[in-house]
Amino acid sequence: MLRRSLFLMMRNYMNAGTLLTVLLALAAFGACASNTSEHFPESAAQRDLGPGEAGVEIDDMQAPPGVDPVLFAELKAVLKVALLDEGVDRYVSAAPSGAKNAVADLLLARVDDTTATATWTYRNAGDYNQDSEVGGADITPIALHYKKTEDSPDWAVAQLADGDLNGEVNAADIAPIAANYQSTLSAYSVQMTSAPEEESSWTEVALAEFSGSSVPDGGGKRQFSIELPAVAGQTFRVVPLSGAAAGTPGLPYDYDGTGGKPVMPFEEREQIMDEIQAELVEVLQQFTELPMDERSEARAAAMVTFMEGLDGVEDPYVSGGSAWANFSDGRPLVVNTNREFVNESEANALPADPPAGQDGKETSTIHPQGRLALLLDGTAGQGIPTDQAEIIPGLTASGYQVVRKTMTIDELLNVGGESPVSIVHIDSHGEKGKEGGFQLVSATPVTKENDETYIDLHRDLSLFYGLNAGGKYYGLTDTALADIEWGLAPGALVYLNCCHSGTDSAAAFRQRLIDLGAATVLGWNDPVGNDAANARMLQIYDDALGLDSLERGTRYELDYKHPIDSPPMRPFSLQEIMDYKGNHDAVAALFDRDVLLLTTGSNAVLAPSIRRVWIDEPAATPDGPSDPYTILRLLGEFGTLGESLKQPKVWVGEQELELVEFPYSGFISAILPSGVSGPIQVGFGDGDGAIRSNKANIxxxxxxxxxxxxxxxxxxxxxxxxxxxxxxxxxxxxxxxxxxxxxxxxxxxxxxxxxxxxxxxxxxxxxxxxxxxxxxxxxxxxxxxxxxxxxxxxxxxxxxxxxxxxxxxxxxxxxxxxxxxxxxxxxxxxxxxxxxxxxxxxxxxxxxxxxxxxxxxxxxxxxxxxxxxxxxxxxxxxxxxxxxxxxxxxxxxxxxxxxxxxxxxxxxxxxxx
Structure with a gap:
């Protein structure tokens, strides 16, 4: 199971193997062969230093930008002393050796009957900057992350400098540098045997150059990935090389032709899921006296207890209000107990908004360049109500081209394409695993046919099985979401109306969406009841588009204290909506849950909004009017994507005006011809201005x-x-x-x-x-x-x-x-x-x-x-x-x-x- 978990974490980096050299050996499938490799990678000249020479090199090092010079000087002195304490006469380049440098996480995943993909993590103790060589430069990561601990938010990167693995970066981490000084890796030799007990039987089948490895996005341990010939029954290992010199071989990995364990027959898996689902229906009737969060945790714990007694299910545990486990073949399983109907008192209270001025928010607003709005329902057929249909008329009236679809795996993997999307709204179950990964449940049902259709996604553990009271459905794992390819219009909104979507567990997914062009990503920081989630969704679109489409009079009065239709609501930016504190406190006791809808990215506007209008009339002078033009000036939220992209349009009545000034997102000036009158509107979207603002007049x-x-x-x-x-x-x-x-x-x-x-x-x-x-x-x-x-x-x-x-x-x-x-x-x-x-x-x-x-x-x-x-x-x-x-x-x-x-x-x- 450990190997399966590590493999799941590393699937993002499998494609990096395209830069690695694969050497096919005709004798690769033989039972016996020599362990002497005939293929050596190119490498830098071997270094040979005495302690004095090493000390001079260290003295010449300057503190890099961002590093305290005093601290850097102290660390250099500690390193020089540590090298002297080693008592070594010469420091010569050598391949990583010793138990700490032996690769222990080699994994193979089946590609076809004769090919597999091998992945593993770089091991070279003391090489904190991961440049292939242990040397003086490796004190820089220590200086950059000095005194950081496991509680530090960037520990995923800082821990690379925790050489003694005590949970804190400090001067003690210099010892591994001194102990492995000049340990250098140029490549790994991937070796195979059918008789692992015979050392002479190991044969090199591929060579993975250091230059072909990669560091994960956001930092972390360097990863290697390579495709190689492999059939079931063979055993593999990797050996570090420094030029022709070999280091300590890694632990052997027995390949069974799938990924380590035989695939469970679908009929057996289905029977297990049916038993779990039958128990879930019973458990969901229990613990009703508990508050919602405690209720979900108690139900998840009951499901874990039940699954512990099932054959074919391994390592069940509770996380995020759901029950998690793996089937015996390593495929993940999640049993949802946290998205359900909630009582009316909870439904009548919206969650409190986060405080204004969240970190990372831009003050200027951004509008979507396109017009397509895609609504994906991941709860279809599961008995979970969604109010998506209620926002379609408002989006359409605002100028968006709305497409609503059932969120199948195929739809989830292929958002946008040749038609970039401006709004992606997802209603679904969101799950948070023990190791912090966010998983998203689709509406694709689990069937034997679908298991075969998505076999490649199963092999690299991009899919999991999701069970809830409504049925059995596939979902995408965190690694698949973090590597997803969507076609988003610049400035797009992605609204993840599902549990845990605003937590750190979904940070990689949200950042991926920002990288793909989204301006704002909305997500919940905890499990959320359906009624509350649907009500918040309606309120946000109502306020962002200026719709008045929300026909929940009593409820809306609770949150706003005034009629919403006199005059109609004008559009507001998403950050204005998120920052607004209504009278939610009046009903906080009924809801009593700290559930927040959080934002990632910039401040987007879904529709332009006119706040104030005035007209600069030409001034009288002895020579006539001071200006040949009358200027219409508009103050509001109009959004911008920069000068290189489409600017907004301004109309008075049916006549489009010539823009004079569009310096930033909150101000527009246009020439107002004589005799032109009528409602004033601003529009954007695909260059035709179809997404219109509220109407204003003079x-x-x-x-x-x-x-x-x-x-x-x-x-x-x-x-x-x-x-x-x-x-x-x-x-x-x-x-x-x-x-x-x-x-x-x-x-x-x-x-x-x-x-x-x-x-x-x-x-x-x-x-x-x-x-x-x-x-x-x-x-x-x-x-x-x-x-x-x-x-x-x-x-x-x-x-x-x-x-x-x-x-x-x-x-x-x-x-x-x-x-x-x-x-x-x-x-x-x-x-x-x-x-x-x-x-x-x-x-x-x-x-x-x-x-x-x-x-x-x-x-x-x-x-x-x-x-x-x-x-x-x-x-x-x-x-x-x-x-x-x-x-x-x-x-x-x-x-x-x-x-x-x-x-x-x-x-x-x-x-x-």
Whole structure:
């Protein structure tokens, strides 16, 4: 069983043998032959050093980057002392020798009737950097991992420097370097015999060069793999070589033509599985009084006890809430007891989300380049309910091309292909083995025919047998998953809705998916009940796509505390969804389980999301508008894959706009042509923009504000007299603003977006008129004259626009604010108006004379304080509420009035715009 387990761990590296030299010997199948090899590998020149020369080499070594120079110097000194303590006159290159260097894990796996694949692990004590030679450079791994222990997260790599195998990397690990100094491997001679008791019978059948070996992805012990001639009944071993010199032979391996043990007949295996399944049905009715985790563990323990009494089953144990074992031929078996129907109190509580800012998360968002969504149901036919069907309409409405399939072994091995997938969603059983490997159950039933179909996967232990209350199914082992080939679109989401898929046991599988192009991988950190898993799935897709497809009103109210359809939910990035803390704590006591849906990779968006909209209107200047274009600016989550890939598209109504700026995933600018109106949307996916955002709009108002100043005689013109001059200003204002309410986080109550800018459009204008009669006492005592004048100014091309907005330029009106009750927005227009020089003509009726009185300049505000703003309240239909402002100015009483101004294209909460 040990050999079987090691073989399972090493299957990833079998293909490395393509670089190894295979020497076929005609006498390979003979009973007797000489043990002298006629084939020696090329090797570096043999080294011959005295202790002094070795010490000089060590002194010349410099601390590599990342290594503490002081520690490195101390380790060099310890090594020099250790070499002197060895008492060796000369250090000469030699093949690895001694019991510690004898290969003990040789395995052969059948390829066909006359061929097998041999695999084993590199053994050369003290060669911590695994470069084929034990030397001074091997203190570097000690320095890099100094004081690391079995509890260190990277122990899989650090343990290579634990030469004394005491569970800690320290200075004591220098002793194996000194004891094996200059031990060098150039190749392994693979030898065969039919009479292992006769040393002279061993014959070389293949030569495995060191250069053809490989180190596992992520680090670990170097592995060798080679294909060679082999038939049942032969015995094999490997012998280390350094040039022509041979080291200590490895332990012999008896090959039976399969992989070490005879294959169990299917009928016998099926009978055993039927007995186990019958017992499982009984056990699942027990331990109902225990909490879910304890219940699964207790049931798994009961199944282990049962399997211990079965012939043909070996080494049963409990792991991850399931029962594990091997059949007598080494094929693995898992009995699932942790995915089941759960009671309603558990189902009504979603698991708490992980805290914000998980390690490794990027702040920018990434969107899938493609549009294909693949839903794989690994529970089909097993009596396990899934709500996959409920997310199909929403995905389709969002622009995805949805394909739903039963997750057979073939489907699981061939995701994507020529049609890269943007979303892969898997519902299935996930299992976690004793040694930390993650296994995934498919919906392919166990049959005699399928056993033959997948014989190659059985031979290299890529398959296991999975039993649950619903039947017997094949699954893929951790090594198969870590080496899987999928066709994923850049930026894809992979949602592993199965137990243990977010744990360290599945880390290699998740990393493989990231390497294949996935932006985000979601997985559970523990066993999870079906209802909770399905509810979380619906919530995530609902929030990520802005769907409102989740028709579980009572349940949704539990988690969000507000109606989800007024306005509809806008899309959120996956990290926003994962970071959001709703009111889950209110029902935590009912669930009482620390089950988290964790993320691996970057922050993906499944649909673009518009948060805020504003329009940069051209400013008025004496020479005309400041810019030939009106710019539409959008703030939200749009995702990016870099400049080399497809950018998003922007529409207003049915017209696509020209992008001006797409600097990062949260901001887009586009040219807005005159006269174009309608809902604003952003789209991405396959270059056609079919995956659309929520709809947004800009509301318009076009109305008049009348300001009247009643100036007593002589105040404005500088004379004293009787009478009143009336100054009328008519503001014809055309303005636009985003006054929609939206959610800042998933589950939040929609709020007005304060600080959204309000701009006057270029066709806004101001006209004025002046009238009134005065009796002048100063210049022409007793004379009566009339002061009058009129004109119209706009924001396009005037020398002296009558309104100048001191704080923000000539075209900006103000801001959107939330009203006091928070129910509706209000508009605050700019704080100060300046009435620039205006020509006034005086007419004296008594003499018929007319005089040009010159120009005047005055400043007026909307209130007694020049900083007062005009506050415009909105009705429920977003029309502007009529109003009047009266105050006493320096020049006389000022009254500003406006009637109700209707809203054009107001927000439509029902449709999210």
């Amino acid at each position: 509301t318009e108002w076009h109305g008049q504000f009348n300001m009247t100043l009643q100036s007593p005689g002589g105040i404005i013109i500088g004379n004293s007299g009787e009478g009143t001059i009336t100054y009328n200003l008519v503001f014809d204002i055309h303005m636009r603003a985003d006054v929609r309410k939206t959610r800042l986080k998933p589950g939040d109550t929609p709020v007005v977006q304060s600080n959204s800018d309000v701009y006057f459009m270029p066709d806004s204008s101001v006209s004025y008129s002046i009238s009134g009669t005065l009796t002048d006492y100063d210049f022409v005592p007793g004379a009566t004259y009339t002061e009058s004048g009129s004109g119209e100014f706009d924001f396009k091309a005037v020398d002296f626009p009558i309104i100048k907005f001191e704080d923000h330029g000539t075209h900006m009106a103000g801001f959107v604010r939330a009203a006091e009750n928070g129910a509706l927005p209000k508009l605050l227009l700019t704080s100060r108006l300046r009435w620039m020089p205006v020509d006034i003509t005086k007419y004296y009726p008594a003499t018929g004379e007319e005089f040009d009185s010159g120009t005047l300049t005055m400043e007026l505000g909307f209130g007694p304080d020049s900083g007062d703003r005009i506050e415009l309240l909105l009705n429920e239909d977003y029309s502007i509420v009529p109003g009047t402002i009266e105050y006493e100015s320096l020049y006389g009483p000022v009254t500003t009035t406006w009637e109700s101004i209707p809203a054009v294209n107001p927000p439509d909460p029902e449709h999210g715009v």
